[in-house]
Amino acid sequence: MKTALKKGLSSGVIFGIVFVFLLLIGFINVGSGMIGDLLGNTKGLSNQDTLSVNNLLAVLAILGFFTGFIARRGQDESKWWVSFLGGLTAGLVSGSLAWLGIWLTGTLSVQGVDLQTYLPNMDPDDLNYLRFYSTPFAAANTYMIYFTVFSLAGSAVNWLLSIKAWFAKCVAGCKRGVSSWKKSSDIKGLFDNPWVMLVLFLVTAVVLYYLPLAWGSYWNYIMGTVAIYVLLGLGLNIIVGYSGQLVLGYVAFFAVGAYTFALLTAPEPHGIGLSLWLAAGASIVTSTLTGLLLGLPILNLRGDYLAIVTLGFGEIIRILIRSDLLTRITNGPKGVTNVGQPVWRGEVFSDVNYMHLLMLLVLVALFIAKRLKDSRTGRAWVAIREDETVAQATGVNTYRSKILALLLGAAFAGLAGAMFASRNQFTGPEDFTMMVSINVLCIVIVGGMGSLPGIVLGAFVLKGLPELLRELEDYRLLVFGALLVVMMIVRPEGLWPAGRVKFKKPSAAKIQEAATEVEP
Amino acid sequence: MIKKLRNLKLTPALILRLLVGLVVLIYLGWRIYQTAFGEGVYGPDTWMRFLITGLVVGGMYALIAIGYTLVYGILFMINFAHGEVMMLGTFAGYFVLEAFSAIPAPSAADPSLSFLNAYPVIALVLTFIAGAGTSALVGFLLEKIAYRPLRGAPRLVPLISAIGASIFLQNAAQLLFGPQRRQYANPDILWRGTGWMIPVGGKEVMLTYTGVFSFVLSILLMVGLFIMVKKTKLGKSMRAVAENKQAAALMGIDVDSVISKTFIISGILAGSAGVMWGIHNGLFNHYVGFLPGIKAFTAAVLGGIGNIPGAMMGGMLLGLFESLGPALLGLDFQLKDVIAFTILILVLIFKPSGLLGEALSEEKV
Numbered sequence: 001m002k003t004a005l006k007k008g009l010s011s012g013v014i015f016g017i018v019f020v021f022l023l024l025i026g027f028i029n030v031g032s033g034m035i036g037d038l039l040g041n042t043k044g045l046s047n048q049d050t051l052s053v054n055n056l057l058a059v060l061a062i063l064g065f066f067t068g069f070i071a072r073r074g075q076d077e078s079k080w081w082v083s084f085l086g087g088l089t090a091g092l093v094s095g096s097l098a099w100l101g102i103w104l105t106g107t108l109s110v111q112g113v114d115l116q117t118y119l120p121n122m123d124p125d126d127l128n129y130l131r132f133y134s135t136p137f138a139a140a141n142t143y144m145i146y147f148t149v150f151s152l153a154g155s156a157v158n159w160l161l162s163i164k165a166w167f168a169k170c171v172a173g174c175k176r177g178v179s180s181w182k183k184s185s186d187i188k189g190l191f192d193n194p195w196v197m198l199v200l201f202l203v204t205a206v207v208l209y210y211l212p213l214a215w216g217s218y219w220n221y222i223m224g225t226v227a228i229y230v231l232l233g234l235g236l237n238i239i240v241g242y243s244g245q246l247v248l249g250y251v252a253f254f255a256v257g258a259y260t261f262a263l264l265t266a267p268e269p270h271g272i273g274l275s276l277w278l279a280a281g282a283s284i285v286t287s288t289l290t291g292l293l294l295g296l297p298i299l300n301l302r303g304d305y306l307a308i309v310t311l312g313f314g315e316i317i318r319i320l321i322r323s324d325l326l327t328r329i330t331n332g333p334k335g336v337t338n339v340g341q342p343v344w345r346g347e348v349f350s351d352v353n354y355m356h357l358l359m360l361l362v363l364v365a366l367f368i369a370k371r372l373k374d375s376r377t378g379r380a381w382v383a384i385r386e387d388e389t390v391a392q393a394t395g396v397n398t399y400r401s402k403i404l405a406l407l408l409g410a411a412f413a414g415l416a417g418a419m420f421a422s423r424n425q426f427t428g429p430e431d432f433t434m435m436v437s438i439n440v441l442c443i444v445i446v447g448g449m450g451s452l453p454g455i456v457l458g459a460f461v462l463k464g465l466p467e468l469l470r471e472l473e474d475y476r477l478l479v480f481g482a483l484l485v486v487m488m489i490v491r492p493e494g495l496w497p498a499g500r501v502k503f504k505k506p507s508a509a510k511i512q513e514a515a516t517e518v519e520p
Numbered sequence: 521m522i523k524k525l526r527n528l529k530l531t532p533a534l535i536l537r538l539l540v541g542l543v544v545l546i547y548l549g550w551r552i553y554q555t556a557f558g559e560g561v562y563g564p565d566t567w568m569r570f571l572i573t574g575l576v577v578g579g580m581y582a583l584i585a586i587g588y589t590l591v592y593g594i595l596f597m598i599n600f601a602h603g604e605v606m607m608l609g610t611f612a613g614y615f616v617l618e619a620f621s622a623i624p625a626p627s628a629a630d631p632s633l634s635f636l637n638a639y640p641v642i643a644l645v646l647t648f649i650a651g652a653g654t655s656a657l658v659g660f661l662l663e664k665i666a667y668r669p670l671r672g673a674p675r676l677v678p679l680i681s682a683i684g685a686s687i688f689l690q691n692a693a694q695l696l697f698g699p700q701r702r703q704y705a706n707p708d709i710l711w712r713g714t715g716w717m718i719p720v721g722g723k724e725v726m727l728t729y730t731g732v733f734s735f736v737l738s739i740l741l742m743v744g745l746f747i748m749v750k751k752t753k754l755g756k757s758m759r760a761v762a763e764n765k766q767a768a769a770l771m772g773i774d775v776d777s778v779i780s781k782t783f784i785i786s787g788i789l790a791g792s793a794g795v796m797w798g799i800h801n802g803l804f805n806h807y808v809g810f811l812p813g814i815k816a817f818t819a820a821v822l823g824g825i826g827n828i829p830g831a832m833m834g835g836m837l838l839g840l841f842e843s844l845g846p847a848l849l850g851l852d853f854q855l856k857d858v859i860a861f862t863i864l865i866l867v868l869i870f871k872p873s874g875l876l877g878e879a880l881s882e883e884k885v
Binding site: 021024025026118119120121244246248296297298301304305307308309311312313315316319320323324325438441445474475477478480481482483484485487488489492 | 536537540597598615618665666669670673675676677678679680681683684685686687688689690691692695696697698700814817818821851852854855857858860861862864865868869872
């Protein structure tokens with residue numbers, strides 16, 4: 001009883017504050033617009049009048065439902081009226097906070113106070129919509145009622161789920177089914193068959209070849225960005241995921257690669273006009289050298305120091321590129337335009353060709369990363385990541401291994417930079433802010449450190465989804481930040497964690513065999 | 521000393537470090553020689569101006585750096601979101617000042633007088649309380665939500681969480697208050713660009729009121745913190761927790777509450793620095809905490825992280841390097857951030873324990 005009330009109170013306060021925050025940053029409107037898109041009862045956000053109030057009510061219902069649902073978390077044993085009371089408390093508390101938020105903003109806006117001076121997202125039209133086009137008092141009461149009712153519903157559903165034996169049975173059944181499917185040797189055996197793998201490989205290759213042709217240029221652009229970020233993620237994964245060195249200035253290598261490629265191929269400012277494939281090679285070489293330059297003196301630093309030093313290094317590179325000091329070499333803040341593009345059989349690359357090239361590079365990079373992971377060096381990296389002192393004691397040359405990881409990571413970034421500059425036909429200092437490093441780091445961590453499918457998944461989730469959900473553009477970084485914190489608390493190993501190589505116990509027969517072989 | 525030198529093994533890393541050091545020294549010598557005996561672009565008044573700027577900015581860096589050092593001393597983690605804690609303090613101070621300048625307090629002489637100009641001292645005190653209080657609250661919540669669940673996790677985990685919190689806070693401020701630059705409404709007696717004129721080398725240099733105010737206040741806050749750490753019971757328990765958490769817990773110290781209080785104190789200092797930043801520099805937006813945060817971290821490392829006097833000294837030194845450095849080295853002023861980062865890298869290469877820091881034990885390093 002007491003815990004139920006306490007949990008209800010805390011859940012209510014949290015969701016109430018979240019609601020007011022979302023209200024103030026204008027997300028409630030965007031959210032209702034998205035629900036409208038989903039349900040198909042609006043023409044879009046630009047047209048507030050046609051946006052049905054029902055969408056807003058749906059947002060409130062969802063928030064209220066979660067308030068009640070979460071308020072009953074972890075209390076499986078309670079009676080129905082205890083859960084009712086918990087849900088009621090949660091609903092009333094969050095409802096009152098929402099009431100206050102709506103009533104205050106509404107009253108101020110009705111009285112003609114210009115809220116947008118201080119809170120730019122408090123557009124009077126939006127506020128009018130949030131009030132259901134009625135008085136602040138009536139609207140606030142509606143919010144209160146919605147939160148309370150749906151919080152009760154949420155706690156009731158949670159209660160039902162917790163008591164219903166059939167549900168528990170269903171969950172157990174599902175789990176058993178999945179595990180038996182996993183265990184079933186037939187499927188596993190199927191994948192061990194080389195012919196099956198060959199067919200799968202061919203099918204994948206054909207699909208990958210025809211996808212860019214079918215997609216159209218918009219999708220090719222988005223997926224190209226995703227592919228470049230997969231390359232970056234694979235590179236940073238070698239540094240952070242395999243060898244455990246937190247490098248926050250990864251963008252420096254990306255920038256060096258992109259600028260090397262651009263300066264060697266663009267007509268301005270040097271007009272070298274090198275062959276593109278050579279220039280891409282040069283990008284890899286220069287960014288690797290940059291990695292060597294940075295890595296040699298600082299790689300014996302401890303984790304968080306290393307993070308800050310590399311962050312500083314990334315900023316130094318960006319500031320230097322745009323400074324007057326190097327403006328004759330790098331063209332300063334203007335950036336380099338008309339970067340060279342690859343030519344195939346006398347034709348400049350189209351978006352489809354680019355996509356094919358990027359896919360090929362990603363596949364090669366995946367192959368390299370996979371082979372590295374399973375190699376002796378890869379195991380040395382993992383040992384360093386887990387415990388550097390122990391790794392050293394077992395005979396790993398930690399310094400050399402760490403340098404090698406940094407160099408390989410830098411090489412991947414150099415290649416990605418060359419592709420980036422070539423595809424955009426432009427490169428400027430503002431393409432290489434610290435946020436690029438953070439984005440790549442997010443991909444590695446959200447996907448799962450050290451996990452190759454995780455990186456690909458992370459790049460799709462973090463670079464692909466925001467491009468598709470354009471309305472969420474402004475909120476992307478906010479979600480990134482929250483996601484990083486939540487990930488670290490809830491699932492630090494990432495969405496698709498790297499599996500560990502398990503020690504296989506040899507069968508008795510094999511041991512016998514080995515023993516007899518040794519004997520004579 | 522000689523024995524130490526004889527035992528020194530010439531590893532490639534060491535040779536590389538020596539080479540880097542040599543190059544840096546030669547470069548510095550050459551640039552400073554050029555500036556000192558070259559054309560003499562800057563007169564003594566200009567140098568004086570640089571010095572003043574350096575000290576004022578250095579005081580703010582020192583206040584923020586103390587926050588990094590306190591937290592690092594106890595948790596061995598870099599509170600990456602500390603700059604954002606400061607930024608929110610700047611915003612809170614701004615809103616309070618705006619409110620005071622909107623409240624009328626008419627007097628017989630001037631009917632259009634606002635509360636801010638009628639009672640500037642009260643208004644400023646309340647502004648600082650609001651700024652410091654907001655930052656303290658943010659720091660407290662930050663620790664509770666983003667760091668406490670991760671205690672005992674591998675080292676990278678809380679750092680990444682801190683980076684996430686930093687991104688979140690920065691973007692939350694941008695979405696709430698908008699990306700445009702805002703201007704602090706100072707009271708008339710503390711208006712920016714007014715000050716005492718002091719003669720230096722035949723010319724007059726302005727010693728701004730805001731600069732003096734910020735500098736004196738930051739010194740006062742540092743002295744207060746120092747007394748707090750050395751004399752009070754809370755300070756004693758903080759030192760105990762920094763020394764050894766388990767032993768401190770066995771002696772009856774509530775470690776969690778000490779950690780919370782450490783974050784609150786760091787927040788108070790950072791929030792005060794944030795309000796000072798606004799009062800002294802005027803313009804700010806949601807990025808205001810990023811560079812000062814990183815530079816204050818540099819300052820903390822420079823002085824020896826975990827060491828409070830080190831952070832104060834490092835902050836002052838960094839402020840001075842930054843304002844005098846470009847002129848001394850004959851570089852563009854747009855490169856002053858490069859100087860700060862270069863100092864950080866050089867300190868970490870040659871003396872990772874900082875100027876005043878003791879060599880950290882294996883466990884801490």
